[in-house]
Amino acid sequence: MSPVLDIAQAGVRFGTGPAAVKDVSLRVAQGEIFGLVGESGSGKSTIANAVMGLLPATARLDGSIRLNGEELVGLSESALRVRRGDEMAMIFQDASASLDPTWSVGDQIAETIRAHRPVSRAEARARAIALMGEVGIADAARRYRDVPHRFSGGMRQRIVIAAALANHPKLLIADEPTTALDVTIQAQILELIDRLRRDHGTTVLLITHDLGVVGQVCDRVGVMYRGELLEVATTEDLFTRPAHPYTRALLAANPAGAVRGSRLPVIPQEWSTESLDAANAARDRRAAHG
Ligand SMILES: Nc1ncnc2c1ncn2[C@@H]1O[C@H](COP(=O)(O)OP(=O)(O)OP(=O)(O)O)[C@@H](O)[C@H]1O
Numbered sequence: 170m171s172p173v174l175d176i177a178q179a180g181v182r183f184g185t186g187p188a189a190v191k192d193v194s195l196r197v198a199q200g201e202i203f204g205l206v207g208e209s210g211s212g213k214s215t216i217a218n219a220v221m222g223l224l225p226a227t228a229r230l231d232g233s234i235r236l237n238g239e240e241l242v243g244l245s246e247s248a249l250r251v252r253r254g255d256e257m258a259m260i261f262q263d264a265s266a267s268l269d270p271t272w273s274v275g276d277q278i279a280e281t282i283r284a285h286r287p288v289s290r291a292e293a294r295a296r297a298i299a300l301m302g303e304v305g306i307a308d309a310a311r312r313y314r315d316v317p318h319r320f321s322g323g324m325r326q327r328i329v330i331a332a333a334l335a336n337h338p339k340l341l342i343a344d345e346p347t348t349a350l351d352v353t354i355q356a357q358i359l360e361l362i363d364r365l366r367r368d369h370g371t372t373v374l375l376i377t378h379d380l381g382v383v384g385q386v387c388d389r390v391g392v393m394y395r396g397e398l399l400e401v402a403t404t405e406d407l408f409t410r411p412a413h414p415y416t417r418a419l420l421a422a423n424p425a426g427a428v429r430g431s432r433l434p435v436i437p438q439e440w441s442t443e444s445l446d447a448a449n450a451a452r453d454r455r456a457a458h459g
Pocket residue numbers: 183189207208209210211212213214215216225378
C-alpha cells in the first residue's frame with residue numbers, strides 16, 4: 170500500500186543558518202502512529218511545519234513531501250490552506266493557544282467544519298456535538314456553549330482534537346500533544362489518539378521528547394539528532410535493539426525506558442559531525458549485514 174505521508178530527502182534551512190533538517194526521508198502508512206523523537210532543537214517541529222506548509226517565509230524547503238501521493242512542496246499557500254483541515258491537521262502542546270478564549274468551544278468546532286464544507290449551521294452544530302462526544306466530553310450538547318476556560322487542560326486538548334478531526338483528515342500531526350498535561354491525563358489523551366486511528370484509520374505523526382509516549386502508542390519511531398533522522402525502527406526494536414549508537418546512548422541515559430513522563434535527556438556526549446558520521450557508517454554496515 171502506498172504511504173499516506175512520504176517524505177523524501179527533505180531539507181530545511183532558515184535564512185543563511187545551518188540546515189535545521191538534513192536529508193530526511195520517511196514514510197508513514199495508513200493508520201500507523203509514527204513517533205518522531207529527539208532532543209530540543211533536533212528538527213522535529215520543523216518537519217511537522219514543513220508537512221503542514223507552515224514554515225516561515227525565511228525557510229527554504231528542498232526535497233519532496235507527498236500526502237496520499239500528492240506533492241505538497243511547491244503548492245501555493247491557498248492550495249495548502251485547503252489541504253490543512255481537509256487532508257491534514259495539527260495539534261500542539263498548548264491546547265489553549267489553539268482555541269479562542271472568548272468563543273464557545275462548540276461554535277469553534279462547528280466553524281472548522283463550515284470553513285471546509287457547505288453545511289448548514291444546524292448540521293455543523295450537530296456534527297460538533299457528535300465530535301465532542303466522540304473525544305470524551307460528557308454531556309456534549311449542554312457543554313457546546315461553554316468557553317474554553319470552563320474546561321480542564323485535558324478536556325481542552327480533547328476539544329482541539331475534535332476540531333482537528335472535524336473534516337476527517339487523513340493525517341494528524343500531534344506536536345507534543347501531552348507534554349503540558351499530568352501523567353494520568355497524558356495517558357488518556359494518548360488512548361484517545363490510539364482509538365481514533367483505530368476507528369477512522371487516521372495516520373498519526375506524533376512528535377515527542379518522551380520515550381514513554383513512544384512506548385505507549387507508537388508503531389514505529391524515528392530518532393532525530395541535529396536535523397538528521399538517525400534511525401527508524403519499530404517501537405519494540407528501538408527499545409530492545411537500538412541500531413544507532415546515539416539511540417543506545419539515549420536509552421542508556423534514560424533507563425526508565427518506556428516509563429511515561431520521562432523526558433528525553435540531552436545526552437552527555439557531544440556528538441561531533443565526525444563521530445556522527447562514523448556512527449552512521451557503523452549503523453549502515455550493520456544494516457547491510459542484516
Ligand atoms: N522560525 C525559525 N527561524 C529560525 N530558526 C528556526 C526556526 N524554527 C526552528 N529553527 C531552528 O531549527 C532547528 C530545529 O528546531 P525545531 O523547533 O524543529 O526542533 P525541535 O526538535 O522541534 O525542538 P523542540 O522540541 O524544542 O520544539 C533549531 O536549531 C531551531 O533554532
